[in-house]
Structure formats: C-alpha cells, structure tokens
Amino acid sequence: MTDVPCNGCTACCKMERIVLFPEHGDDVRKYETVPVRPRDNLHPAYGPDRAMLAHKPNGDCVYLGDHGCGIWSERPWLCRDFDCRAWFKKHTRGERRRMVRDKQISPDVVKAAALRLHTL
Secondary structure (H helix, E strand, O other): OOOOOOOOOOHHHHOOOOEOOHHHOOOHHHOOEEEOOHHHOOOHHHOOOOEEEOEOOOOOEOOEEOOEEOOHHHOOHHHHHOOHHHHHHHOOHHHHHHHHHOOOOOHHHHHHHHHHHHHO
8 A cells, every 4th residue: 555645635536447457456336337448448458348436426536535535444456556646757848748649648647646655
C-alpha cells in the first residue's frame, strides 16, 4: 500500500477508468463493474477481458461519496497502490499531456500530483 498525503483530495477517484487486477487480489465479484471496452484507450497490457469500477454519469467512481471513498477498507489494488506523485515523476511533460489528451489520466490528477511532489 502506498502512503500518499491525499489530505481529502479525490482527483484519482474521478477517473472513469479504475481497472481491477485479480492478479493483485481484486475480487471482481465484490465490486460494481463495467467491462473495459477497446474505445477506453487503456494501456494494452490491461488486456481485453478486464473489468473496471462502474462510474457515475459525471465520471466519478460509483463508490465516491460526499465524505470520500465508501469502500476504503476494501478498495481495489489500483486505488491502494496508485501514487500520483510517483506517476508524475515517472512521465515526461509530453507523456503526461498525451495521456490527458487520450483520457488515460485526468488533468485534475496531474494538478494534484504536481501540488504534492514536494512530499516525496
């Protein structure tokens, strides 16, 4: 599990593509999901048989409530492991821009990561 100083930030909870990884312990049956479609433009390593958390019409995770994550203790591996700061540092500015353009990452996540870089 990654220790990210979110301090109430829910930017990554507002991404439409929170993919589940059974090989990392995610039990797909425990979550409300939708299938990953080719048009979701995910990294090819995710494969065609993946599921992702369902989302609200506005793109928020279905488990994001007024007071944060409604399944915090049971959240999927990606939610437990994702560190926006490390992601930001790993990618060049051009890569981040392309990923935002291709809707692989939310611009809000990029902004949140930039604000938290000093905490690494």
